[in-house]
Amino acid sequence: xQTETHAGADLNLDTLLSLYRGMLSIRKIEEALVRxxxxxxIPGACHxxxxxxxxxxxxxxxxRQDDVVFSTHRGHxxxxxxxxxxxxxxxxxLGRMTGCSRGRGGSMxxxxxxxxxxGTTGIVGPNLLQSTGAALxxxxxxxxxxxxxxxxxGAVNNGAFHEAINMAAIWDLPVLFVCExxxxxxxxxxxxxxxxxxxxxxxxxxxxxSQDVDGNDVVAVFNASAQAVDHVRxxxxxxxxxxxxxxxxxxxxxxxxxGYRTQDEVSQWKQRDPIAALRTALYNDAMxxxxxxxxxxxxxxxxxxxxRETAESSPFPDPSTATSHIFSE
Amino acid sequence: MREIxxxxxxxxxxxxxxxxxxxxxxxxxxxxxxxxxxxxxxxLFDKYGPQRLRDTPIAERGFIGMCTGAAMxxxxxxxxxxxxxxxxxxxxxxxxxxxxxxxxxxxxxxMPIVLRGCVGVGGSSATHHSGNYYSxxxxxxxxxxxxxxxxxxxxxxxxxxxxxxxxxxxxxxxLLLNTRGEVPDPDVDELIPxxxxxxxxxxxxxxxxxxxxxxxxxxxxxxxxAQDGIRVEVIDPRSVAPLDMETILESLAKTGRMVIVxxxxxxxxxxxxxxxxxxxxxxxxxxxPVRRVNGVHTPIPYSPPLEAAVVPNRDTIIGxxxxxxxx
Ligand SMILES: Cc1ncc(C[n+]2csc(CCOP(=O)(O)OP(=O)(O)O)c2C)c(N)n1
Numbered sequence: 001x002q003t004e005t006h007a008g009a010d011l012n013l014d015t016l017l018s019l020y021r022g023m024l025s026i027r028k029i030e031e032a033l034v035r036x037x038x039x040x041x042i043p044g045a046c047h048x049x050x051x052x053x054x055x056x057x058x059x060x061x062x063x064r065q066d067d068v069v070f071s072t073h074r075g076h077x078x079x080x081x082x083x084x085x086x087x088x089x090x091x092x093x094l095g096r097m098t099g100c101s102r103g104r105g106g107s108m109x110x111x112x113x114x115x116x117x118x119g120t121t122g123i124v125g126p127n128l129l130q131s132t133g134a135a136l137x138x139x140x141x142x143x144x145x146x147x148x149x150x151x152x153x154g155a156v157n158n159g160a161f162h163e164a165i166n167m168a169a170i171w172d173l174p175v176l177f178v179c180e181x182x183x184x185x186x187x188x189x190x191x192x193x194x195x196x197x198x199x200x201x202x203x204x205x206x207x208x209x210s211q212d213v214d215g216n217d218v219v220a221v222f223n224a225s226a227q228a229v230d231h232v233r234x235x236x237x238x239x240x241x242x243x244x245x246x247x248x249x250x251x252x253x254x255x256x257x258x259g260y261r262t263q264d265e266v267s268q269w270k271q272r273d274p275i276a277a278l279r280t281a282l283y284n285d286a287m288x289x290x291x292x293x294x295x296x297x298x299x300x301x302x303x304x305x306x307x308r309e310t311a312e313s314s315p316f317p318d319p320s321t322a323t324s325h326i327f328s329e
Numbered sequence: 330m331r332e333i334x335x336x337x338x339x340x341x342x343x344x345x346x347x348x349x350x351x352x353x354x355x356x357x358x359x360x361x362x363x364x365x366x367x368x369x370x371x372x373l374f375d376k377y378g379p380q381r382l383r384d385t386p387i388a389e390r391g392f393i394g395m396c397t398g399a400a401m402x403x404x405x406x407x408x409x410x411x412x413x414x415x416x417x418x419x420x421x422x423x424x425x426x427x428x429x430x431x432x433x434x435x436x437x438x439x440m441p442i443v444l445r446g447c448v449g450v451g452g453s454s455a456t457h458h459s460g461n462y463y464s465x466x467x468x469x470x471x472x473x474x475x476x477x478x479x480x481x482x483x484x485x486x487x488x489x490x491x492x493x494x495x496x497x498x499x500x501x502x503x504l505l506l507n508t509r510g511e512v513p514d515p516d517v518d519e520l521i522p523x524x525x526x527x528x529x530x531x532x533x534x535x536x537x538x539x540x541x542x543x544x545x546x547x548x549x550x551x552x553x554x555a556q557d558g559i560r561v562e563v564i565d566p567r568s569v570a571p572l573d574m575e576t577i578l579e580s581l582a583k584t585g586r587m588v589i590v591x592x593x594x595x596x597x598x599x600x601x602x603x604x605x606x607x608x609x610x611x612x613x614x615x616x617x618p619v620r621r622v623n624g625v626h627t628p629i630p631y632s633p634p635l636e637a638a639v640v641p642n643r644d645t646i647i648g649x650x651x652x653x654x655x656x
Contacts, residue, residue, distance in 0.1 A: 043633050044453030095453065095632030103632035106455045122457025124387045125418065157386035185387055187363050193386040259362065319638035323627040 011219060013287055015061075016278070019218045021296055022057040023275045026077040028304040029086050033076065033093055036308070037253040042093050044106040049077035051216075051248040054274035055180050056081035058221030059148065059241070062229040067146040068116045068134050070127035073108045074180075074247070075120030078150050083115035086307035091314055098314040104325075125160035127151060128177070132164040135173035135238070146232050147175045154185025156202065157193050165206045165238065172237035176228050177203070179242045180215060186251045187260035203240035215243025216274040219281075246272075330511040336368055338480035338512045339501065342487040343370070343407065345515070347377055350405065353491055354381040356392050357409030366411040367447060367506055393419040393444070397426050400442040405491060410446030413500060414460040427496045428471030440471075443490045445499035447506065448476075449542055449592060450629050450640045454503065459629035461541075461593035466498055467570035468597070473497040473523050474569040478544045480510040482567055485521030492520070502541040502592075524571035528580070532560035535650055536580040538603060539563060539590040543622075543641060547590045550646040559654055569599060577603065578611050585616035586653050590646055595623035617656035622649045 030048040037046045049056070052074075060069070060081035071078040079089050084100050092099025093107050100112045108122035118134065121127050131149035138145045155161055156179060168175050179199045183190050190197050203210035209231060213224040221243060228239040246269035250257035257266075282288040333341070347353045355370055361384035364371030374382045385392045393416070396406035410416050416423065423444075430440045450459045467474045473495050477483040483501065490497035513519050529544060530551050539547040544565045551561035562580050566573055581587050587607060589600035600621035607619055625639040 044455055044631055045458075095635075099632075101631075103635060104456075104630045106453060106631035108457060109455055109631065122455060123415065123418070154387045158388055159390055186359055186366075188359060188384055188386075192384065316634045317630075317632050319634045322630055322635045322638045323625060326627055 011222065015222075016219075016282060016287065017296065019057055019061065019222060020275070020278050020282070020293070021300060022061070022081060023053040023218060023278070024297060024300045025086065025304065026053045026056065026080050027275055028300055029080060029089060029307070030076060032090060032304055032308045034249070034253060036090070036094065041312075042253075043095055045073075046093060046107050046253040047074040047251065048247070048249050048253065049074055051269065051273070052180055052182065052245045053077055054218035054221050055178065055215050055243045055245060056150070058218045059176075059178055059225045061222055062225050063116070063146065063148065065115055067148065068118045068131070070118050070131040070134070070147070070149045071110070071120040072127060072150055072152060072155070073120060073122060073124070074152065075110055075150070076107065079110045079112065079117050079120065082112070082117045084110065084112045084117055086304055087310040088112065090308050091311035094311055095316060096311060096314040097317045098311065103317040124152075124155050125158040128155060128160045128164040132168045132173055132175050135168065135175035136171070138174050139171070144233050144235075145174070146229055148178060149175060150178045150180060152185060153179065153181040153183065153190040153197075153199070154188070154193070156199055165203065165208055165240070168238035169206045169208050172235070174232045174235065175238045176225075176232050177208075177238065177240040179240065180245055181242055182245050182247045184247075184251075184261065189260070199242040200240065208238050208240050209236070210240035210242065212242040212244065215245030216272045216277065218274055218278055330513060332509045333480055333512050334507050334509050335477075335480045335483050335501070336506045338484040338510075339487050340369060340371065340373070341512075341515060342484035343491070344373060344376070345518070346488055346491040347373065347381065350491075352403060353405045353407065354383065355407045355409055356383045356385050356396060358385055358387060358411065360384060360409045365409060369409055369445070389415050390419040390422060393422045394426070396442055397422060397430070397440075400440050400496075401430065401438050405441045407443045407445065407491060410444065412458045413446030413448045414458055416444060416446065417460075424469050428469050431495070432471065439494040440496045441494045443487075443497045443499055445487075445501065447503040448500045449502040449504060450624065450636060451504040451542070453631050453633060453636055454629070455631040456628045461624070463498070463500055463540075463569045464593050464598040464602075467599070471496065472570060474500070475523060475567065476500045476502070476541050476569055477567060478502075478505060478541060478565050480508070481512045481519075482521055482527065484512055485519045486523075486567065488518075489520045489522060493523075500541070504542050505545075508545075521567070523568045524573050525568075526564050526566045526573035526576040528562065528576065529565050530561065530563040532562035532584065534560045534584055535562065535586045535588060535653055536577070536584045537561050537563050537588050537590055537646075537650065538577055539565060540569065540599060541592060543590040543592050546641065546643055547646055549643045550650065553643070553647055554650055559650065561650060572602070574603075574606055574610070578607070578614075581607065581611055581614050585614055586656075587615070588620040588622060588649055588653055590622045590641060592624045592640055594626050595621055596626060598623065617653055620649055620653050622646055
């Protein structure tokens with residue numbers, strides 16, 4: 001039970017407002033995607049990040065453009081936080097030429113290597129191995145770039161997690177593992193799928209430094225990631241951050257959301273909305289006024305509206321290009 | 330006969346086999362209380378409980394490997410992948426272990442395992458959820474690979490798969506799952522054998538061998554062509570391995586012309602295999618070269634116009650058959 005939320009005293013107002021803006025952008029984009037899905041304009045799958053925005057925002061705040069992110073099937077938030085323009089994310093889900101994968105990919109195949117988004121994935125697991133491989137490159141090339149892998153609690157029980165974290169550990173690779181523990185893999189509770197729901201303890205068992213944080217508290221995520229990115233970039237080997245969080249929408253749009261979790265549980269987590277929490281904290285601490293925060297919200301809304309319009313008015317890809325890029329040519 | 334959906338029919342088959350043989354069990358993600366992402370096990374959890382409908386962690390390589398061991402020791406696992414693409418994480422288990430176990434043990438071990446899931450292009454499922462790959466699976470000795478097209482075949486072939494002592498890949502095209510068709514009453518214990526094609530439409534001008542969803546597309550094409558007096562015989566092999574060449578060659582003896590319509594890739598695919606067998610065994614029956622209509626040899630794109638461009642449709646099939654008749 002939270003009584004009163006306070007913004008991190010150690011963070012300056014600019015940082016806090018930028019985190020607020022970042023989370024809000026993701027939220028507004030996801031809300032736009034939900035509406036587009038309901039209108040039938042998104043032809044394929046759409047897993048939203050609503051409720052988990054603090055994690056991508058708090059982690060990516062510490063990344064440079066040349067750092068890389070390997071994401072999941074629930075990757076819109078990671079893409080936006082890493083710098084993919086909203087119109088390219090929305091455009092991709094609409095299957096348009098201007099999407100970040102030129103309409104080839106859709107939600108689970110977002111790519112924007114220009115800004116370090118190395119892909120979302122339709123298969124659970126490979127991102128863990130690929131991010132570790134990117135870290136191997138950086139080590140071989142003697143670069144101080146950081147590789148980040150986002151993954152869910154469901155992925156923790158896949159062999160890829162164990163193989164990746166073990167290799168990262170034995171070779172001191174510069175990879176940051178960010179587990180977004182939202183307690184369910186589709187409808188399977190994490191507590192059913194494992195006898196040890198403590199992901200940090202698993203990291204420790206592989207000799208990897210780690211900490212867990214409240215994934216709905218953007219300041220906590222920001223602070224933990226500051227330490228984690230510092231550790232990884234400083235050449236001290238891999239690091240794991242476990243963020244405890246919750247998705248407040250169904251696993252994917254169009255799916256039912258009953259029978260595996262209670263309405264009560266969902267409402268309780270909605271009370272802990274990361275965006276509302278930061279807003280309240282900023283307000284309680286008299287760091288920002290209602291007007292300031294509302295002005296930010298209006299600007300974000302306008303940007304996302306414009307991005308949606310741009311995306312909706314862009315062309316579909318030319319069918320004759322269906323086979324381009326199979327090879328490097 | 331009553332009409333039910335493909336998924337309902339297959340589920341009925343599974344239910345009957347689970348009732349008949351207590352060594353049959355199902356594993357997969359969300360196949361317990363939830364009843365399966367595609368309702369493949371809906372209602373069965375209440376009937377058979379968590380021991381026999383076992384929800385797994387996301388550990389495909391792990392649970393296939395485990396089920397291999399289970400199949401070696403007296404039980405009959407049915408592994409439900411929802412999307413069959415997810416099996417690829419366990420290619421080593423499939424090819425090096427399951428397919429070879431009977432051979433390696435000189436026939437002293439059996440391998441009664443069914444691996445099932447949906448395949449195929451449709452609904453902007455994109456590149457990680459649209460795979461077919463059955464030509465590739467059938468390349469490996471040791472597998473039975475079945476690809477039912479109608480609800481009746483789905484039920485009868487799944488029952489055969491579960492009773493088989495050989496490993497079976499049971500592949501369900503995602504666009505067929507909700508199609509309806511006639512299925513015998515529940516008390517009729519109909520088993521459809523592997524390696525027995527079904528002649529879905531009779532004709533005397535062209536033999537069209539079609540797989541999975543392409544059977545339906547080819548039947549539509551045949552209907553249109555009939556209006557111009559072109560009579561197409563449509564053959565659904567139903568299983569890719571073993572392949573019923575007898576039925577295919579019988580038809581060719583009647584028509585002299587053959588097209589193979591397959592959503593799966595052309596290179597080293599089913600069409601190439603059938604054409605080679607025809608050249609070998611029935612060269613003199615051919616009045617024209619064998620034609621192939623295949624999905625485009627590319628990863629499957631998401632955007633609807635791109636996706637539509639990589640799958641054969643009614644018009645491409647009609648065009649190919651008209652060309653073939655004109656030869
Ligand atoms: C190898 C593989 N198996 C199964 C799936 C189907 N699937 C997609 S998302 C998902 C659940 C993932 O859960 P988690 O990793 O906790 O992420 P969350 O959805 O909670 O964000 C599953 C089982 C898949 N995409 N890939």
